[in-house]
Amino acid sequence: MPPLPWATKKTVAEADPVTPAVTPSAPPRTKAAALSFQCPSCGGSVQVRAVGSSISVVCGSCASVIDAKDPNHAVLSKAAVNMRIQPLIPLGTRGKLRGTLWEVIGFMQRVDGSGQYNWREYLLFNPTQGFRWLLESQGHWSYVIPLHERPKKGSGNTASVLGKSYRHFLTGQVSVQYVLGEFYWRVKVGDSVQAMDYVNPPEVLSIERDKSEETYSLGEYLLPQEVRSAFSITANMPAPIGVAPNQPSAFDGNSDLRGYWGAFAAILFLIQLLSLMFSSSKVLDVSSFNWEKNAATASFSTPSFEVTKTSGLQIRLQAPVSNNWFEISGDLVNEADGDTEEFELGVEYYSGYDSDGSWSEGSQQGSKVLSSIAPGKYHLNLQGSSEMERMSFSVETVQGTALWSNFVLIFSLLSAYPAFMLWRRHVFETARWSGSDYAGGDDE
Amino acid sequence: MKKAFLVYGIALSLLLAYSNHYGWKITDSMSSGKWGPHGKSIYHK
Amino acid sequence: MVVRHDLNVEDFGKMATLPADMSPIQVGAMGRFGNLGFEVVGRLKIDWSDGSWNEWYCLFNDGRDGWLAEAQGEYMISFQIRDGKKLPGRGELRAGNPLNAGGKLFTVKDIKEVVCLGSEGELPMKAPAGRKSTSVDLIGDAGDFATLDFSEEETRLYVGKYVPFEQLKLTGLRELDGW
Numbered sequence: 001m002p003p004l005p006w007a008t009k010k011t012v013a014e015a016d017p018v019t020p021a022v023t024p025s026a027p028p029r030t031k032a033a034a035l036s037f038q039c040p041s042c043g044g045s046v047q048v049r050a051v052g053s054s055i056s057v058v059c060g061s062c063a064s065v066i067d068a069k070d071p072n073h074a075v076l077s078k079a080a081v082n083m084r085i086q087p088l089i090p091l092g093t094r095g096k097l098r099g100t101l102w103e104v105i106g107f108m109q110r111v112d113g114s115g116q117y118n119w120r121e122y123l124l125f126n127p128t129q130g131f132r133w134l135l136e137s138q139g140h141w142s143y144v145i146p147l148h149e150r151p152k153k154g155s156g157n158t159a160s161v162l163g164k165s166y167r168h169f170l171t172g173q174v175s176v177q178y179v180l181g182e183f184y185w186r187v188k189v190g191d192s193v194q195a196m197d198y199v200n201p202p203e204v205l206s207i208e209r210d211k212s213e214e215t216y217s218l219g220e221y222l223l224p225q226e227v228r229s230a231f232s233i234t235a236n237m238p239a240p241i242g243v244a245p246n247q248p249s250a251f252d253g254n255s256d257l258r259g260y261w262g263a264f265a266a267i268l269f270l271i272q273l274l275s276l277m278f279s280s281s282k283v284l285d286v287s288s289f290n291w292e293k294n295a296a297t298a299s300f301s302t303p304s305f306e307v308t309k310t311s312g313l314q315i316r317l318q319a320p321v322s323n324n325w326f327e328i329s330g331d332l333v334n335e336a337d338g339d340t341e342e343f344e345l346g347v348e349y350y351s352g353y354d355s356d357g358s359w360s361e362g363s364q365q366g367s368k369v370l371s372s373i374a375p376g377k378y379h380l381n382l383q384g385s386s387e388m389e390r391m392s393f394s395v396e397t398v399q400g401t402a403l404w405s406n407f408v409l410i411f412s413l414l415s416a417y418p419a420f421m422l423w424r425r426h427v428f429e430t431a432r433w434s435g436s437d438y439a440g441g442d443d444e
Numbered sequence: 445m446k447k448a449f450l451v452y453g454i455a456l457s458l459l460l461a462y463s464n465h466y467g468w469k470i471t472d473s474m475s476s477g478k479w480g481p482h483g484k485s486i487y488h489k
Numbered sequence: 490m491v492v493r494h495d496l497n498v499e500d501f502g503k504m505a506t507l508p509a510d511m512s513p514i515q516v517g518a519m520g521r522f523g524n525l526g527f528e529v530v531g532r533l534k535i536d537w538s539d540g541s542w543n544e545w546y547c548l549f550n551d552g553r554d555g556w557l558a559e560a561q562g563e564y565m566i567s568f569q570i571r572d573g574k575k576l577p578g579r580g581e582l583r584a585g586n587p588l589n590a591g592g593k594l595f596t597v598k599d600i601k602e603v604v605c606l607g608s609e610g611e612l613p614m615k616a617p618a619g620r621k622s623t624s625v626d627l628i629g630d631a632g633d634f635a636t637l638d639f640s641e642e643e644t645r646l647y648v649g650k651y652v653p654f655e656q657l658k659l660t661g662l663r664e665l666d667g668w
Binding site: 150 | 599
């Protein structure tokens with residue numbers, strides 16, 4: 001028959017919506033139902049749910065893989081030898097995910113190249129939407145969509161598709177270990193593909209390749225609760241172990257945190273600067289004493305001095321100790337009410353020569369801050385102690401000295417929170433990448 | 445989490461301003477167990 | 490059997506009993522492709538070693554005719570391109586090869602030896618059951634789709650797009666037991 005010429009303009013009605021120009025009446029609605037037949041191997045009943053789409057189906061009784069397209073239902077292979085796995089979600093279960101009702105029609109367990117690491121995949125079917133997969137690995141779930149866009153390889157071990165970039169996670173051989181139910185290709189236990197996974201949490205891009213074709217799929221992380229409620233699972237869900245490659249990070253708000261930290265660091269600097277500007281230190285008293293170990297007067301007193309402004313009072317001790325130590329213990333006496341505040345202060349200094357030259361340790365000066373001393377008249381009562389026989393020392397009392405320890409402490413406290421979160425994120429990401437081809441490195 | 449950090453930062457800023465103003469060395473309080481800018485001196489006047 | 494020459498389509502009735510499937514589409518269904526409305530008037534069931542799919546023949550209300558391919562929940566609308574450009578030979582293409590068609594760049598996705606299982610409704614050509622051909626599917630950017638059909642009589646090129654089911658806004662669909 002000669003090729004037909006290009007069709008002439010049709011006399012289809014221009015009106016919208018399309019009204020059939022020719023066909024007189026709408027065809028009667030026909031119903032389509034699932035199909036069942038007898039297994040040629042064991043006679044057990046085999047059911048095909050996705051009629052016309054599934055081309056292999058496993059007999060539930062004898063684990064033979066049957067050609068669903070073949071009217072004679074030839075047996076293709078054996079699905080399992082000495083192995084029986086009960087899928088968590090039974091075949092035939094229906095559940096609603098992403099707004100569509102799905103039926104579980106197939107189940108498979110696949111294993112990695114080492115043979116030690118396996119995971120389960122549930123084939124989901126809907127007559128208008130086609131197929132999806134539900135993947136469960138180490139207790140973590142993903143909702144997987146077959147992709148018909150070819151991902152493009154990018155720089156530095158990345159791949160991109162549909163406007164998103166994914167980082168290479170691992171490449172390996174993957175084999176089918178166990179099958180149940182039906183599939184849209186002739187599946188066989190032992191079928192092997194090279195799989196390449198790329199991640200961009202919560203998504204994972206998978207490229208699977210064998211001799212004849214390359215397929216692509218995109219998985220989205222699902223919480224176990226989502227799967228449980230979608231498919232009304234009553235049995236115990238497998239407990240999630242470790243971090244899944246596409247598991248969303250709990251610690252992704254870090255960039256905002258950094259912004260806040262920066263702002264507060266600046267504020268703290270400003271406050272400290274203002275404090276320094278407005279503090280003026282004033283020496284209230286300088287007194288010198290001669291201490292003797294066996295002296296009659298065991299304690300010394302400074303003359304009265306006046307504190308004019310509430311501030312930290314700094315007591316500075318100076319004593320020319322050499323390879324020895326000297327300590328004073330004292331009371332700050334409030335002359336108005338007799339209240340005292342105790343303090344202790346010491347100096348130690350050691351020096352010498354050795355093979356490297358001269359060395360020294362410690363200092364002949366020391367100081368102590370008494371917090372928030374209110375205005376008023378005060379003096380110090382002091383007592384000394386040392387191993388030496390005698391020591392001259394001087395004590396200087398200064399008001400309004402700048403405090404740096406507060407700033408250091410508070411700045412550390414401020415940084416502790418983001419530092420802690422950074423550390424937790426590091427631990428999380430290290431756990432994620434520990435299962436990858438890049439174990440030992442960390443992601444930023 | 446961000447809100448908590450905001451409150452935390454404001455609290456720390458106020459603490460720094462307060463402690464510097466009253467000459468309260470916080471680390472001393474941590475070791476002595478006596479908290480607050482030496483209550484005795486401030487409130488006793 | 491109705492043969493309607495003004496439309497250049499022929500209703501050959503059911504050439505062979507088509508195997509059952511779960512397709513929600515049936516002859517008489519209507520849908521939309523962008524601004525165009527269309528009606529499903531015929532069907533071909535195409536089979537290959539690892540599966541089968543439906544090619545629904547559709548009439549669009551701008552006067553064109555085209556095909557709605559339905560395979561595993563994927564839907565592609567395409568129109569035959571006859572611009573006189575030279576098409577590759579039957580054995581020339583391999584997976585991954587590029588091809589310029591309809592002003593766009595495509596990459597060969599797969600090559601399948603197919604056979605027509607049967608047909609129903611109105612079709613632009615005779616599609617006898619058992620007709621063999623080589624079908625090459627190509628994908629482009631942004632959901633672009635193309636097909637080359639190599640048979641003894643001729644080579645045909647179709648260019649179109651993947652369309653999500655919802656966008657087709659199909660009415661008059663088949664009822665499926667349990668769905």
